[in-house]
Amino acid sequence: MTYVINAAYAVALMFLAPWLVIRSLMTGRYRQGLSQKLVGLSFLPDDDGRPVAWFHGVSVGEINLLGTVVAAFRKRHPDYRCVVSCTTDTGMGEARKRFADLTVIYWPFDFSWAVKRTLDALQPKLVVLAESELWPNFLRIAQSKSVPVVIINGRMSPKSAARYAKLGRAARSLLLDRVTRFAMQSSTYADALTSLGIPAGRVAVTGSVKYDGAPSDRGNTQSRQLAARLGIRPDELLFVAGSTHAPEEEVLLDVFRRLRVRHEKLRLVLVPRSPDRFDDVARMLERASFSYCRRSKLTAPPTDAPAVILLDTIGELNAAWGLADIGFTGGSLDGKRGGQSMIEPAGLGVPVVFGPHVWNFRDAAARLIEAGAAFKVDGAATMRQQLERLLDDAELRQSMGRAARELVVAQQGATGRTLDLLDDVLGVHVAVRRAA
Numbered sequence: 001m002t003y004v005i006n007a008a009y010a011v012a013l014m015f016l017a018p019w020l021v022i023r024s025l026m027t028g029r030y031r032q033g034l035s036q037k038l039v040g041l042s043f044l045p046d047d048d049g050r051p052v053a054w055f056h057g058v059s060v061g062e063i064n065l066l067g068t069v070v071a072a073f074r075k076r077h078p079d080y081r082c083v084v085s086c087t088t089d090t091g092m093g094e095a096r097k098r099f100a101d102l103t104v105i106y107w108p109f110d111f112s113w114a115v116k117r118t119l120d121a122l123q124p125k126l127v128v129l130a131e132s133e134l135w136p137n138f139l140r141i142a143q144s145k146s147v148p149v150v151i152i153n154g155r156m157s158p159k160s161a162a163r164y165a166k167l168g169r170a171a172r173s174l175l176l177d178r179v180t181r182f183a184m185q186s187s188t189y190a191d192a193l194t195s196l197g198i199p200a201g202r203v204a205v206t207g208s209v210k211y212d213g214a215p216s217d218r219g220n221t222q223s224r225q226l227a228a229r230l231g232i233r234p235d236e237l238l239f240v241a242g243s244t245h246a247p248e249e250e251v252l253l254d255v256f257r258r259l260r261v262r263h264e265k266l267r268l269v270l271v272p273r274s275p276d277r278f279d280d281v282a283r284m285l286e287r288a289s290f291s292y293c294r295r296s297k298l299t300a301p302p303t304d305a306p307a308v309i310l311l312d313t314i315g316e317l318n319a320a321w322g323l324a325d326i327g328f329t330g331g332s333l334d335g336k337r338g339g340q341s342m343i344e345p346a347g348l349g350v351p352v353v354f355g356p357h358v359w360n361f362r363d364a365a366a367r368l369i370e371a372g373a374a375f376k377v378d379g380a381a382t383m384r385q386q387l388e389r390l391l392d393d394a395e396l397r398q399s400m401g402r403a404a405r406e407l408v409v410a411q412q413g414a415t416g417r418t419l420d421l422l423d424d425v426l427g428v429h430v431a432v433r434r435a436a
Contacts, residue, residue, distance in 0.1 A: 001136075001174075002112050002137065002140070005110070005112075005136055005137055006111055006112055006137070009109070009110060009111055010111075032089050032092065032106070033092065033105075033106035036105060036106040036108065036118075037106050037107070037108055037109045037114065038108075038109055038111070038114060039113070039114055039117065040108045040113065040114035040115065040116070040117030040118040040121070041105055041108070041117065041118040041121040041122065042117065042121060043121050044083070044103065044121050044122055044123075045103055046103070048081060050079060050080060050081040051079070051080050051081065051124075051125045052080070052081050052082075052083055052122050052123060052124040052125060053073060053077070053080045053081070053082050053083070053124060053125060053126045053128065054082075054083045054084075054085065054122055054124040054126065054127045054128065055069070055070055055073075055082060055083070055084050055085070055128045055130070056084070056085045056086070056107055056127070056128065056129050056130065056133060057084070057085075057086055057091060057095070057130040057131075058086065058087045058088065058091065058107075058130070058131075058132065058133055059086065059087060059088040059090060059091040060088075060090050060091050060094045060314065060315075061340075061341065062086070062091070062130040062131055063084070063086055063091050063094045063095045063098060063130075064094065064098070064213065065130050065131070065153055065209050065210055065213060066084065066130050067098050067099075067213060068209055068212050068213040068415050069128070069130075069152065069209055069415055069418060069419070070082055070084065070099065070102075072415050072416070072419050073419060073422065076419055076423075080125070081103075082099075082102055083102065083103045083104075083105065083122055083124070084099045084102055084103070084104050084105075085104070085105045085106060085107045086104070086106065086107060087106070087107045087133070090275060090314055092104065092106065093314060094314065094315060097315065105118075107133070108138075110135035110136065110137045110138055111137065112137045112141065115135075115137050115138045115141050116141050119141060119142065119145060119147065124147055125147070125148075125426065126147070126148055126150065126422065126425060126426060127142060127147055127148070127149045127150070128150050128152055128422065129149065129150070129151050129152070130152060130153055131151070131152075131153050131154060131155055132151070132154075132155070134151075134175045134176070134179070136174040136175060139174070139175060139178035139179065140174075140178060142178070143178045148180040148181070148425050148426075149178065149179050149180050150179070150180055150181045150182075150183065150421070150422060150425055151179055151181070151182045151183065151184075152183045152206070152209065152418050152421075152422075153183065153185055153206075153208060153209045153210070153414070153418070154182050154183055154184040154185060154189060154193075155184070155185055155189050155360065156184070156189045156190075156192040156193050157189075157192075157338065157359045157360065157362070158192065158359065159359065160192075161192040161193075161195065161196060164176070164196050165196060172196060172197060172198075176193070176196065176198055177198075179202070180202070180425055181202055181203075181204065181421060181424075181425055182198070182202060182203045182204070183204055183206040183417075183418050183421050184203060184204065184205050184206065185205075185206075185207060185208040185363060185414075186205060186207075186208075186362075186363040187205050188362070188363065189205075189363075190203045190204070190205050204417075204421055206414050206417040206418045206421060207411065207413065207414030207417060208343070208363070208364065208411070208414055209414045209415050209418060210341055210343045210344075210364075211343055211347075211408050211411040211412045211413075211414060212412045212413070212414055212415040214343050214344050214346070214347030214348075214408050215318060215322070215344070215347055215348060216347045216348060216349075216405055216408065216409065217322075217348075218322045218323075218348055218349060219322075220319070220322055222316075222318070222319035222322070223319045223320075223321075223322030223323050225319070226316060226319040226320060226322075226323065227323050228301065229295075229298060229301060230269075230295070230298070230301065230302070230309055231301035231302045231303070231305060232267070232323055233305070235265060236265045236266070236267055236305075237263060237265055237266045237267070237325045237326075237391060238266075238267055238269060238323050238324050238325050238326075239256065239259075239266060239267065239268045239269070239324070239325070239326050239327070239328070239387070240268075240269045240271070240320050240321060240323070240324035240326075240327045240328075240345070240350070241268065241269070241270050241271065241327070241328040241330065242271045242317050242320070242321065242327065242328070242329055242330060242340065242345065243271060243272075243273040243317065243329060243330040243331060243340035243341075244270065244271065244272050244273060244328075244330035244331075245272075245273055245274075245330055245331050245334070245336075245337060246277065246280075247333075247334065248330050248331075248333050248334070248355075249270060249272065249281050249284055250284065251333060251379075251380045251383070252268070252270065252328065253268075253284070253285070253288050253290065253308075254380060255380055255383050255384045255387065256268045256307075256308070257288075257290075258384055259384065259387060259388065259391065260307065262388075262391075263391050266391065267305070267306075267307060267308070267309065268307065268308045268309070269308075269309045269311055269320050269323075269324070270285075270308055270309070270310050270311065271311040271317050271320060272310075272312070273330060273331065273340065275312070275314065278294075278296075278310070278312035281310060281312075282294060282310055282312070285308055285310065290306075290307050290308045291304065291306040291307045291308070292306045292307065292308035292309065292310055293306045293308075293309055293310070294310045294312050295309060295310065295311045295312055295313050295316070296312045296313055317344070318344055318348075321344055321345040321348045321350055322348050324345060324348075324350045325350075325390075325397060326350065326351055326352075326353070326387060326390045326391065326397065327345040327350040327351070327352045327353070328352070328353050328354065328383070329341065329342040329345065329352055329353075329354045331357075331360075332354040332355030332356070332357050332358050333355035333356075333357065333379070334355075334357065335356075335357045336357075337357070337360075338357060338358065338359040338360035338361075339354060339355070339357060339358035339359070339360050339361050339365070340360075340361075341361055341364070342354055342358075342361060342364060342365060342368060342374060343361070343364050343408060345404075346364075346368055346373060346374070346404035346405065346407065346408050347404070347405060347408040347409075348405070349401035349402065349404055349405040350401060350404065351373065351374065351375075351390055351396075351397050351400035351401050351404065352368065352373070352374045352375075352404070353374065353375045353376075353377055353383060353386055353387060354374065354375075354376060354377070355376070355377060355378070355379075356376060356377070356378050358376070367407055367411070368404060368407060371403045371404070371406075371407045372399070372400060372403050373400050373401075373403040373404035373407055374400070374404065
């Protein structure tokens with residue numbers, strides 16, 4: 001089976017090669033860490049002899065999630081060395097900043113030789129995958145080396161469960177059966193796993209770590225500094241649209257234009273999810289004839305208070321949420337992506353609006369709506385209606401913001417439950433765990 005899987009990957013890579021080369025030349029992506037990805041890690045730098053715990057996050061969102069877990073793991077297990085990996089270039093940039101004192105590597109492509117070489121170099125006692133990233137060769141080789149693999153902050157959407165069910169026993173044996181434990185965000189996700197035949201003893205509900213990592217202090221230093229750099233004044237109303245995807249920017253700009261008719265001091269901070277789209281969105285703003293500025297081009301605070309600020313940087317969205325009076329979380333309008341996290345703005349007391357397609361954050365979205373802390377909209381018309389309500393009613397904004405923050409604080413504690421599960425996998429005795 002290994003040869004078949006390797007051959008399939010090779011064919012896919014050859015088929016995609018022209019497109020990858022073009023994208024690499026145009027954007028500079030896919031070049032970094034290519035040898036690590038294709039061949040694997042050859043050795044562990046500065047090996048100090050401590051046992052290794054390997055934590056992996058696909059991109060920026062998962063790396064941010066791991067920030068909370070890795071810090072807690074290091075505090076509880078100072079005798080372990082933590083290594084962090086990621087898949088994307090943007091994730092690597094964030095990981096190197098967030099884990100500056102740790103070894104950060106690229107996740108190997110799922111060719112058997114690259115996986116085996118990396119596992120041989122690290123010799124981990126534990127592999128922790130944030131939310132997903134299940135690959136058959138990796139899981140098979142880790143199992144053959146008796147390396148436990150744990151999914152944390154796990155999700156299993158109805159669509160994913162249906163796909164696994166259609167693929168049948170073969171897919172489960174290649175992927176799910178080789179995961180040692182699943183730490184799931186909610187009972188709904190856990191039930192979806194057990195419905196596929198995963199034994200209940202391997203599945204636990206630990207909650208969402210993203211609640212623990214969500215900031216709650218609107219007066220934080222990063223937000224204050226960003227406000228100064230962007231020239232945000234206290235008498236303005238700020239609408240932050242975070243992690244947007246096409247075609248959401250067009251919808252948002254149309255809604256924003258209409259809102260400005262009655263709310264002249266309203267400004268929009270637009271934050272596309274993918275850096276690849278920063279230039280495209282800038283051109284969209286030019287065609288729409290909005291006054292705007294690009295965060296990356298600012299050398300001093302703008303003096304003319306542009307209507308739109310394009311936040312074309314990495315790692316400043318949370319700071320922007322700390323300035324927002326109202327917010328929209330992207331990836332939720334077109335039914336292709338399942339939504340981006342609304343937990344971070346909620347923790348900072350921002351009343352949030354999102355589209356109908358939020359299956360990636362189904363539980364968080366439902367809780368926020370039930371608490372009266374968020375609105376779900378089905379398109380431009382209802383988005384404008386709900387935003388108008390919020391802009392017209394300062395008391396409503398404040399009450400929804402309080403409810404959002406209180407909900408996030410009440411849900412915290414998943415990191416500790418996740419660490420307890422990892423301790424169980426490592427064989428740490430309960431008494432030792434309690435003393436840590």
